[in-house]
Amino acid sequence: MSKEKSEKSNPTITPELEERTEQSSEYVITDEECRENYGLGLTDAELLRHRFVAMVSQIAERLQNGAFSVVIRDMQDFGIGILAPHDPADDLHMDLVASAEGCPIHFFNLQYKARNNIREYGIDNLEPGDILVYNDVYRGGSHVMDNQVAAPVFHDDELVAFINIDGHFTDIGGSVAGGFAPGITDMYSEGLRLSPRLLFEGGEPVKETFDLYLDNLRTPEITFGDLQNYGSTLLEATELLEDLCEQEGAETVRNAMQYTLDYGERRMRAALDELPDGYYEGEDQIDDDGVNTDQELKVKTALKVRGDHAEVDFSGSSAQVQGNINGSPSDLTASAHIGLMSLLLNDVHVSAGMFRAVDVLLPTKSIVQAAPPAATTQGHLVPSAKAISAIQNTLSEEISGKGVAESYNDVPTVAMSGWDGRGDEPEFFLIFQVPYGPFGGTSENDGHCYSLQIMGNCREMAYEIEEELYPHVVLRKEFVRDSAGAGEHRGGPAIRWDQMVRFDSELTVSLEQMRQETMGVEEGKGGDPAYIFEIDMDKWDSKTADQCYPADGGRTPAEYRNMISGVIDTETGEIDLENGEYHTGKFSDKPLPAEQPFATVVAGGGGFGDPYERDPEAVREDVRDDLVSIEAAKEEYGVVIDPDSLEIDYEATEGQRAEGN
């Protein structure tokens, strides 16, 4: 076909598409190669690869529709995976073949947890309708609140796959409601730790396992529903794969799994091959471990690239600690992959094929690979978030073609528990929240304003539902003015979240990024650090509220605050990173009197690029949106704006920027 004719019949071939087509030749194989290697035409292979993903989406929908726990139903704190069978001779190792919606750290670590536990139970011991359950951190898990279930899929008596769900339980027993317990110092205090055992046998619930959960958790009614839901969801899910095997043949399905894994590997290797060979170091800090609060900790990463292969070495990270922020190898390996993929691969569903190109080194007895009996409940979140940040910092724009400044750099947790007196009889309640925050500016855009750290991807419950379910009121949820790291592309602003509980309760919090600003890159500035305070109700009244809000830009004057956490000037009550005193953001069971408002303020995102390069119109829009003050527009960005008309004085701006440079 002549070029002219092809252009007429294919008018949508743009230069961008041509470039992408050329790039994809690095990892897309021909139909002939596909048939030779997998016994499948390329179209069929691709259809099946996408069908695996669609099946996981369908399973996720089913799981959420039947869930009792708000953490699974509303927050989407789960991961689901289709895993290959275990056949090392054929290079199949219960690898993650497909994942979809849910929490990335769950499905990135899923196969490590699954492989260990299923093999310990004994693959040959599994029968149709069996469902295993397990949660032990030291058996490849994450933290004991994440309970994984695994169902074997059989076709004509042959085990062809596994389907796994890993979801967060609101409570798992232990010394603190919700399980997140800053201050505890060993795994024995954290809650139920389960080796692999049957939850369902031949499709029937196993009494002993159900009793173990129901007798030891603070929310047995919810847990009972969720365990049943796990079972019914998985039993339906196995039928989906059995039907697929019936339609296409078990051998075709297995070959399609191989194709999917190899495709993932080719994609990742092609992406790594684009990076210059080298040794790239990064690190990030952890405020403290919740016990020894004067000790700052470190997650260190070294990315070594050779051609299409890489190693991520966590050597130089802090030794494991007394508090509960010790990490597990499956979580930190997952974090290494998440960090790399966030910059290198953003258009392909995750499979374990991508993991083949990256090996992870984890020092023993460290906060990235703790040894028993170290406590780990917060270790699933804090070192993982920092590891992702460290890896993103490692790959600057020069190296990867993409640059990203630091996000709010945490996965905070807030839990409130007590007795709900709204009904005729008091009922125990446990509210579990994961405050969201901003992302850092990138080489292409301002930082996203409000999301969960990328390893989370969870949803937030609607406040109307939360206030109906629990005796709790959300008072304020808003951006904090002048808290975003300035940059050509600024970070997202810090967010404050004021709430109160109607009855006496206990408050447990873990909040990070208090000792330092978040990191800006390529001359971008850091975002504000995090802090926590209570409203001083002796001084606060409705008149004060009218005076302060909304003019305070999210910053309640110090005279109306009692600071709890942050780097605090004890005289002024203001945050002062240079001269203030550090008060940890990790505490358990703090008494919270009825109707006492408290506020958690997460960190602002770091900025990307020189703030003086920011389009003045964009700065004016920030001022109009009350994200940036008139004063900060001038001081940080060199943009002079009339406070009454909000018009830009371009001449003054030019002068200001010349003077500033």
Place this chain on the structure above:
Amino acid sequence: MSQEERSQLRFAPPEEEYRHVERVDVEEDCPECDSDAVKQYPTLRFNGWQRITRCQDCFNVLQKEEMLPYGFWQPWTWDWKK
């Protein structure tokens, strides 16, 4: 499993402030690039824990050995038959 291996269900906390993975020199040249920078160390790979012998220059893996499934720890009952 030996009695010594069975005893390791709890580990004393470390003394150092920071921890490292030790890469042990191996007296062997890489067959791919002839480099003598060959080392052995544990790593968590896509298919589990392996102690690999790898050329540090070209990343060729000369040898790989499967480690304990959980890295450096194993339940006492790991090898019990169900």
